[in-house]
Amino acid sequence: MTAVEQRFREFKMPDVGEGLTEAEILKWFVAPGDTVTDGQVVCEVETAKAAVELPIPFDGVVHELRFDEGTTVDVGTPIISVDTNPGAGEAAPRTAPAAQAPAAEKPAPEPEPAGKEGRQANLVGYGAAPASTKRRPRKPLPGRQRAEAAAPAPAAPAAPARPEPELNGSARTARPLAKPPVRKLAKDLGIALETVTPSGPDGIITREDVHAAAEAVQAVQEAPVAAPAAATGGRERRVPVKGVRKATAQAMVNSAFTAPHVTEFVTVDVTRTMKLVADLKQDPEMAGLRVNPLLLVAKALLVAIRRNPDINATWDEDNQEIVYKDYVNLGIAAATPRGLIVPNIKDAHAKTLPELASALGELVATAREGKTSPAAMSGGTVTITNVGVFGVDTGTPLLNPGESAILAFGAVKLQPWVHKGKVKPRQVTTLALSFDHRLVDGELGSKVLADVAAVLERPKRLITWT
Template identity: 65%
Template sequence: MRKLARDLGVELASVPATGPGGIITREDVLAYSARSEPRTLATYAGDDSPWLSDAGTGSSVTPDGRQTRVPVKSVRKRTAEAMVQSAFTAPHVTEFHTVDVTKTMKLVAKLREDREFKDVRVTPLLITARALLLAVRRHPDINASWDEAAQEIVYKHYVNLGIAAATPRGLVVPNIKDAHRLDLKGLAQGLSDLTATARAGRTTPADMSDGTITITNVGVFGIDTGTPILNPGEAAILAFGAIREQPWVHKGKIKKRWVTQLALSFDHRLVDGALGAYVLSDVAKILEDPAQALVWG
């Protein structure tokens, strides 16, 4: 497997494992490599350089061959409008935390072997989602929105957990309705259903409405962290970075541990630095030691 990854230029630590006991399979490596491949470029007669051309997009190359113009489709247009509105309306602040998630990785491996979870996909994102839900329960002020028209702050007594999903049609952010009411297996099923629907292009406006807080899993692209833009109508978004084996001081000794980075962006009108830090710290504590969820859960 290491030779295949080396031949394809893939870093094994960045590949999500789907095999028994958390083993990275040949299919995992090939799928990750395929997602990392750049889009195929099309060439045109008399043109020395390739230009983007995707069948079915209605794209056209200018007469001089120097540009490709692609119509903005409805999903991408709505995404662009929402991101611009969010970026220029809500004052964004982002806080970061580097976390040892070795115990989380061991828990994921155990759950994959558990008969109760045999019909659902178990990933570190599942534990992160559970951790965020518990952090929201402990700090409910983070689960809010700013109503500019009414000049009110709206605190939500439910959590519709958004998961940012990259699709061929563009970025969509469907949410798991009333995610706070789900047990771990129910949350796993909700994540699986949500991502499958998004990838199939069947996400509806209702699926994306009334979100209260969001996770964006940039780690699936091998990215360590970022400064995510808030989903409109929400006060916070958590970026979950790639999990890598790194040297880490553990019990006074330098050891090889699984490490990731978390980034929490929030609306500074609603969330001050202390509240953001409390929420981010709680998520990190559960990822460092999932047993903490039993204490807070």
């Protein structure tokens, strides 16, 4: 490792989920020149599962932010470089490759292929280190032509012309000169390096050259679209599908076309449950906790699962097995500005009512802040979706992938109901249970739904059935 590499350390985009391959940079919390310490959060990124804050793993001064906000970056790609020894002297420019020294002081180094023997490794933006061996000619690529080099930068001396390698006696031009990260950037942006005019020393294509080419292409592509949009008054909006929404869409497609869904419905008088909710809000044991009808629906479902444990399972397609689970990680579907997410309460079956209320409150608050971690959304076994908060009576919910059942809780409304032989106004709701018919038959699904309804109709069963 060279002295430059030891001083300037790169922080790469980590895999913050379970095998995720990319993440979008939502926000930078630091800028070039800021001092950072080990463990300090430097940016927030969004994966296909959640928004996550990334801490830097070393101390120093921010030297360069490699990507702008809103950029999707592959896992393993450096996103920020840090000067870990700022007292060592003036660092190279933070946002552009280092300027070359005048010819009288130091000749422009000839670029070498990365990783070749006799050349020191270097970071992007600091120039190549001098090599002690002669560069091996690059193998020409048929059908490729080298882009015409632009005038050299004012601080860089003109590079002497070099003969191109020959193939079968005829001259062929080598591929455009660019460092591996620059080539990857061009690939990500869909830019052919042959079309980019280089501005770096010795005809090297820089990151700025690639970005300039991408902006030119984008301007050409957007020009024809601008006129129709103005003519129609801008009646359409196009938003890229990415991050959480993209993952949710794919998961729902997989769920709908993989698991055979069956949905059953029941309408139930929940007047006693609503009265219990009001009483619990005044109970000192529940002070400061989130107490609402969803809490008791969650508890009722847990009771129903305990009475019918085979509903808590998953289908293992690879091994052709049904995996029954002796724990319940209760998922709660939450609508957020970034899309629908389903974090879950780990080991919800073992929690008391106050513990369940506390966990439910933390889950909802974290989801609203966009801080739900990927771990909080993995390993769910059954899910509740509370469509009633939108005034909806019920629906046919799609299963969360890997789960066997999902319960939809509809709006609670005052309706005429036959109670003790007389028609009276009662608090009524409709429940819908969707389940995977490969492993849950109609009898099991019906028993679970009936038990949930029975608990909500007479909530004292929370005591007698446990």
